[in-house]
Amino acid sequence: MKSAWGWFLLAPPLVLALVFFVVPLVYLFWVSLHASSTSELYGAALTLRNYSDVLADSFYLTIVRRTLGVAAVILGLCLLIGYPVAYFVALLPVRRRMLAILLLLFPLMVSNVVRAYGWVSLLERRGVVNSTLRDLHLIDAPLDLLYTPSAVVIALMTILLPYMVISIANTLAALDRRYQEAAQALGASPLRTFLHVTLPLSTPGIASGTLLVFLLTLSAYVTITLLGGPRSKLLVSLIYDSVTAFQWPRAAALAFVLLALALAFTGLILALLRPGRVQGAGR
Amino acid sequence: MKAALSAGSMLRGTATTIAFALIVVPILIVVVAAFSPNDYFQFPPPGFSLRWFVEFFGLQTMRDAFVLSIELALASATIATILGTLAALFLARRHGAIAALLQSLFLAPLVFPTLILGVALLLLYKTIGMPVFPGLLLAHCIVGMPYGFRTVLASAQALDPALEEAGQSLGADPLRTLFLVTLPLIWPGVLSGWLFAFIVSFGELNTALFLTGPGVTTLPIEIFSYLQFTGSQLVIAAASSVQIALIVILVAVIERVVGIARITRAR
Numbered sequence: 001m002k003s004a005w006g007w008f009l010l011a012p013p014l015v016l017a018l019v020f021f022v023v024p025l026v027y028l029f030w031v032s033l034h035a036s037s038t039s040e041l042y043g044a045a046l047t048l049r050n051y052s053d054v055l056a057d058s059f060y061l062t063i064v065r066r067t068l069g070v071a072a073v074i075l076g077l078c079l080l081i082g083y084p085v086a087y088f089v090a091l092l093p094v095r096r097r098m099l100a101i102l103l104l105l106f107p108l109m110v111s112n113v114v115r116a117y118g119w120v121s122l123l124e125r126r127g128v129v130n131s132t133l134r135d136l137h138l139i140d141a142p143l144d145l146l147y148t149p150s151a152v153v154i155a156l157m158t159i160l161l162p163y164m165v166i167s168i169a170n171t172l173a174a175l176d177r178r179y180q181e182a183a184q185a186l187g188a189s190p191l192r193t194f195l196h197v198t199l200p201l202s203t204p205g206i207a208s209g210t211l212l213v214f215l216l217t218l219s220a221y222v223t224i225t226l227l228g229g230p231r232s233k234l235l236v237s238l239i240y241d242s243v244t245a246f247q248w249p250r251a252a253a254l255a256f257v258l259l260a261l262a263l264a265f266t267g268l269i270l271a272l273l274r275p276g277r278v279q280g281a282g283r
Numbered sequence: 284m285k286a287a288l289s290a291g292s293m294l295r296g297t298a299t300t301i302a303f304a305l306i307v308v309p310i311l312i313v314v315v316a317a318f319s320p321n322d323y324f325q326f327p328p329p330g331f332s333l334r335w336f337v338e339f340f341g342l343q344t345m346r347d348a349f350v351l352s353i354e355l356a357l358a359s360a361t362i363a364t365i366l367g368t369l370a371a372l373f374l375a376r377r378h379g380a381i382a383a384l385l386q387s388l389f390l391a392p393l394v395f396p397t398l399i400l401g402v403a404l405l406l407l408y409k410t411i412g413m414p415v416f417p418g419l420l421l422a423h424c425i426v427g428m429p430y431g432f433r434t435v436l437a438s439a440q441a442l443d444p445a446l447e448e449a450g451q452s453l454g455a456d457p458l459r460t461l462f463l464v465t466l467p468l469i470w471p472g473v474l475s476g477w478l479f480a481f482i483v484s485f486g487e488l489n490t491a492l493f494l495t496g497p498g499v500t501t502l503p504i505e506i507f508s509y510l511q512f513t514g515s516q517l518v519i520a521a522a523s524s525v526q527i528a529l530i531v532i533l534v535a536v537i538e539r540v541v542g543i544a545r546i547t548r549a550r
Binding site: 005006008009010012013014016017020021022023024025027028031041081082084085087088089091102103104105106107109110111112113114115117118119120121122124126127128131132154155157158161162165190194211212215218219221222225226236239240243248251252255258259262 | 291292294295296298299301302303305306307308309310312313316323324325326365366367369370372373385388389391392394396397398399400402403404405406407409410421422424425428432457482483485486487488489492493503504506507510511515519520523526527530531533534538
């Protein structure tokens with residue numbers, strides 16, 4: 001009786017998750033191991049060539065390197081700006097902190113295409129930045145701000161920044177103030193207290209913010225396309241292009257290269273920051 | 284020491300101002316641009332007009348995409364929340380390796396690169412010949428399910444198990460207990476999960492990018508292709524503002540729901 005009830009609860013969501021999440025990914029992996037075909041979705045022969053081609057081709061390696069570079073810059077900026085902001089938000093009184101978090105959550109609910117469009121209308125040749133600079137007689141001809149790697153970095157960084165701030169602010173707000181007071185009472189300077197007490201205790205927030213920002217950067221196709229244009233392509237753009245060219249095995253292999261990067265980075269962050277060792281600060 | 288403290292708080296204040304400006308300004312610009320009277324956006328705006336909203340609702344493709352997005356969000360949020368609720372009720376009181384594994388499976392779409400899920404689903408759909416709308420709906424269910432699951436799990440775990448046991452010991456079967464005891468107590472979690480799933484579906488890009496088809500397009504994808512192929516025109520600002528307005532309303536509702544949840548917990 002009890003187990004029948006358990007199955008009644010579990011079966012529908014489990015079936016959905018297995019059939020439309022796990023199975024498609026396994027199938028995608030299976031396709032990535034096949035030769036391409038002009039008439040079918042994929043050829044009959046099993047092969048590792050899709051992976052070896054990607055890893056041997058300097059074009060793909062350049063794109064992978066560029067993807068990691070852009071992700072690293074975005075991550076660095078998010079940490080650099082996000083940490084002080086999170087600290088500020090965490091120190092606010094409860095009601096104002098809730099309001100600040102709500103203000104940070106709201107942009108995350110607006111579709112990324114809308115937020116990317118906001119940056120397009122700021123940066124395009126007839127955009128707000130160019131027309132303001134011209135009205136101030138600072139420039140004669142409009143600057144080409146759009147379709148550059150910097151445009152991608154600025155837009156994606158600000159789109160993802162709230163994730164970093166919220167993750168760190170939640171950890172900092174839950175922190176027991178007495179740790180910092182104890183350090184200061186024992187004669188540590190504010191900087192020393194921050195570096196040896198506050199910062200290590202906030203690693204769970206840093207880790208989850210870092211992972212979110214990195215993983216979302218990897219798959220931000222629309223933002224990258226709208227702000228980077230055809231010349232600043234990243235790994236996701238290649239996946240999209242392969243799909244539209246019906247190169248299924250190639251698209252599948254590139255998808256798993258991206259997943260491998262995501263997984264390797266997750267492992268690296270968990271190993272470096274070891275968020276689990278901070279007790280009770282997880283939430 | 285005092286100087287160091289104030290330097291630190293000045294840094295934090297400056298960083299916060301810059302960060303909030305960078306986050307909010309691109310969204311505000313879109314809303315301001317939508318009310319432009321001119322063909323091109325001028326800043327500061329020379330006047331006020333609703334012509335781009337009229338144009339937005341006049342364009343058949345935009346209107347269709349808007350209606351489809353609403354239908355899709357309503358249907359997928361409902362399915363995702365029901366399934367997420369079932370999963371949360373199953374896992375609320377279970378521990379151990381299998382429970383942990385199931386929990387990560389149900390939460391996985393939150394962090395999984397959904398663009399890859401879109402590619403994988405398109406490949407599967409092409410192989411089995413899935414029609415466009417159901418395929419898109421199922422993808423949005425997968426993406427939305429973690430939200431319903433997460434909020435209901437939190438509510439269900441905060442629930443006093445004695446209440447459900449009381450229901451059962453008074454002779455109610457599990458289904459009656461679910462509808463008469465559990466659901467009335469966790470409904471704020473269910474409702475806010477539904478609203479989050481709705482919002483996520485309404486703005487979803489990464490799976491819809493692959494799964495929309497001719498005549499079956501969501502509003503975010505319509506905005507994206509318009510920007511790519513027709514260029515940045517102000518009708519896009521109007522379309523975006525409609526999006527933003529809907530989310531503002533839903534966030535206000537969530538705020539109320541969460542407020543109500545707090546009151547019920549206080550009792």
